[in-house]
Amino acid sequence: MSFKDLQLNKPLLRAIAETGYDNPTLVQEKTIPFVLDKKDVICSAQTGTGKTAAFALPILQLLYDKQEGSKKGKKIRAVIVSPTRELAAQIQENFKTYAKNTNLTSTVIYGGTSIEPQKDILKKGVDILIATPGRLLDLHKQDCINLDYVETLVLDEADLMLDMGFIDDVKKIERLCPEGKQILLFSATIPFKVEQLANTILKTPERVEVTPTSSAAKNVSQVLYYVPKKDKIELCLHLLRNTIKGNILIFRRTKFGVDKLEKTLLKNDFKVETIHGDKAQNLRQDALKKFKNGYVNILIATDVAARGIDINELDAVINFDLPNIPETYVHRIGRTGRAGNFGNAYALCSADEKAYIKSIQQLINVQIPVEEEHPFPLDPKAKPIRHTSKKTGSKHKKGRKSEASKKKKKRWY
Incomplete structure (x- = not known):
């Protein structure tokens, strides 16, 4: 299958060709049609499978097909929430690469850097916002972000987002976006809590599974x-x-x-x-x-x-x-x-x-080969070091009082 078969438009196909990719990866092949159909999607795919393009390309296409006059100023119509700054910056690079033959704009916002330049860019208006949860809510509270026009919300690396304690932030962001939006949830693994989140916010999602987690890298x-x-x-x-x-x-x-x-x-x-x-x-x-x-x-x-x-x-x-x-x-x-x-x-x-x-x-499902020829072998009988031992520790456990202070204490009876 080639990218042409996925019904992508010329500006996107040109940008893809310039990056040197000819054929879509499995996750792109399966996900792009669902996104173009405006379906909710839950996708389990690991990093390195090309999943950023699996949502970036169809989102750009949907926004490109329905552009509004620039007089009104651009409204945020797609939001990508990412758990870490590095990942957010990388997603932004992808959007910039694929959107270069269109006039769609994107920006990335995250904590740990000055908030003022981010406010200035948002004031001018962008089509696509990539953000970490904390900074997004922060700028929304300051009235710098309007999520009323969001058509697609992407939650990337959802399992990591929940591991990092962002569950409430994610739910809040979802509630701030309009009712009828499309939600795409990407996660390397789908543990119970990701499943739970998906059940609460996605509407009859299509499922895409690429490489079950157990397949350790073949090469x-x-x-x-x-x-x-x-x-x-x-x-x-x-x-x-x-x-x-x-x-x-x-x-x-x-x-x-x-x-x-x-x-x-x-x-x-x-x-x-x-x-x-x-x-x-x-x-x-x-x-x-x-x-x-x-x-x-x-x-x-x-x-x-x-x-x-x-x-x-x-x-x-x-x-x-x-x-x-x-x-x-x-x-x-x-x-x-x-x-x-x-x-x-x-x-x-x-x-x-x-x-x-x-x-x-x-x-x-692999027995990892053990290398025994090295200068610091572990004694096979070695037991894990237990840090709590019944015999050691303070002899004044309960109140941690010394014998002397106990004797001094006057009883009230």
């Missing part, structure tokens, strides 16, 4: 290292010096972990950048730019910061900390081995993460 060779927790940093250094080369993305569970690993790698003369939720937006973008342009070859990130980031030419992913949600592992390793290239995924597993590996292997 990625996976290796597992069992290692004591205290030796993980040493093993990571050992692998970076001897085994893992090229552009590398390392995942850690916490911001503190990201910073700690960065310090160690810098001390050992590696070129490193980091992204996590506490970093100012401009610093996150700078870090990403340096990584993409080859100034540094290692990027350390938390999941939230890395979701949806488009990084081509990634040679390896290291799971420094294993995720407790098996689907997250699939997302992480899916960052490498894209577009027909081959990639490598390395997992460092300590005793207390063995249960995570078990559920990951069940999900992907």
